[in-house]
Amino acid sequence: MAQESTIRTKSLYVNPERRILVMNLNEQYFTGVNELVDSDEFKELVTLYLKTDNLFNTYEDYRNLTADQFIKMTKRILAHDETVFANLDRQILLSCYEDAYTYFRNFLRVTVTDGMNQVLVNSFLDIDDRLNDLFRTCYRTLTDEVRGRRVNRYRQISSASNAALLTKHHQWPIPAGYEALDKINFIDTAMVRPPLMMHTPSNKREGVFSPVTENPVKKFARQKGEWYCYPAKIGTSIAYIYFHEDFMVSGLSLTNLFAMAHDYEVEGRKPDLILFFGLDKTEGDVSHYFYDEANDIWVGEVPNTVKTTYFGYMKKMCLTLHNLHQIKQGKLPIHGSMVRIAFANGKTKNVVFFGDSGAGKSESLEALQEIADEQIVDMETIFDDMGSFTIDGDKVYAQGTETGAFVRLDDLSSAVAFNNMDRGIYLNPELKNARVIIPVTSIENVIAHHHVDMWVYANNYDAEVGIHQFENETAAKEVFVAGKRKALGTTDESGMTTTFFANPFGPVQEPELTQPIIDDVFKKFFDAGIYVGEIYTHLGYDRSAEALHDSARAMLKVLMEL
Structure with a gap:
């Protein structure tokens, strides 16, 4: 669920508890460093950072720094104003800026672009690359100025985003009662920058999934927030997996596990399976499934709770729906x-x-x-x-x-792990039951x-x-x-x-x-x-x-x- 510190604007969604940050590039796209630092989005992120146990607060010169003061100081440094350093220790200030940068990069950062035209499809990756270049330029210019010299060693890391989605609207035969799904865009193309390290508050799955007598689609019609649909090919089944933005970690993990259906496999086709992942409330706050016999669709529901942030819930609910569909077919x-x-x-x-x-x-x-x-x-x-x-x-x-394969890092040999490191999506790599998803x-x-x-x-x-x-x-x-x-x-x-x-x-x-x-x-x-x-x-x-x-x-x- 959204917390008090959650940020939601037209172009930005941040959930600090889930360590998720989503940027809507249709609403805001930065083309210059000054535009970035002057933006409302930048101020929102600075405000959020300064509310944490940040490094600035450990030094008297920066204690109780406001977002406006932070941004004013940053602008002066970017403008090559040397007077800003008159009473400041450059090394301490550099460490503080590094702390802020690390805080931002500890989020799963995803850019989302909506559109149907071919020009956008072809330039989708370039758009995200340019945004990363801009964020790196901002960081490097700022730290070089604070340091007082240019560095001679660079790490070309992902500064703005470590994943990007291109979404589209698709026409498909929506059954009566499912009309609320028409407003949800499908993921058409996904990009991740591996090795992708992601973290979730939960790291273990509990219990089994049980049937309910009411179709979960009735609950979905009352949901708020942004939702996305991942059209998955689970074996021979077509599944429309709807997930709330709070579960972007699980949604992105799907890209390494289940093949994504192409637009020609989605347009005009009713799915075999539908999953709603992140509903405000389910019966007993646990996961369930429902068989819509009239439309021959298996429908799953998973609540928006801390424990369901573990990817095993999404994977296993998808497989449960698929397997029930298989059994119904005599497989x-x-x-x-x-x-x-x-x-x-x-x-x-x-x-x-x-x-x-x-x-x-x-x-x-x-x-x-x-x-x-x-x-x-x-x-x-x-x-x-x-x-x-x-x-x-x-x-x-x-x-x-x-x-793909969803395997425990503990049981993975070093040879297999290192051979696939640059393609993997890693979940809670520092914890027991750490997992990696590899194609x-x-x-x-x-x-x-x-x-x-x-x-x-x-x-x-x-x-x-x-x-x-x-x-x-x-x-x-x-x-x-x-x-x-x-x-x-x-x-x-x-x-x-x-x-x-x-x-x-x-x-x-x-x-x-x-x-x-x-x-x-x-x-x-x-x-x-x-x-x-x-x-x-x-x-x-x-x-x-x-x-x-x-x-x-x-x-x-x-x-x-x-």
């Missing part, structure tokens, strides 16, 4: 990852890892990459966290959902029909090492459906837990609809002689990298013999 949602391994002998094998959060799906993939030797030519990730099985006659094929594959690869050679349950709770094949579908289903794991603290759970089919995002909500699909899939796998087993990841036992590597080696040996 089986899989909480897992899939990799295609190309061997030097010409064989390729597709492996699906299965399990709940923290079981070791992504870690098993990474272990395979780390122990790969000359026997392996290539390893390609098909999906990292969620997919689905579709039955086609006697065969079962797999598809994914995300084009992995293309949407075309995600939604292709992939055959399955091996399906393994990620067992993180037993002390064994290696891999084990189930003798029959009854034994396999007992393990897969029970969904046992030792929770690692990525949610509010701890210790040994069980989740129906290891998937609290769809199957848990609709177990009766899911069970027949589970039975059919297992029967098809065993009838076809597909390897169904479990890999011992050790992550809930002693988190031994050596043990996980040994299990990965055992898996590769089996794959070579299939």
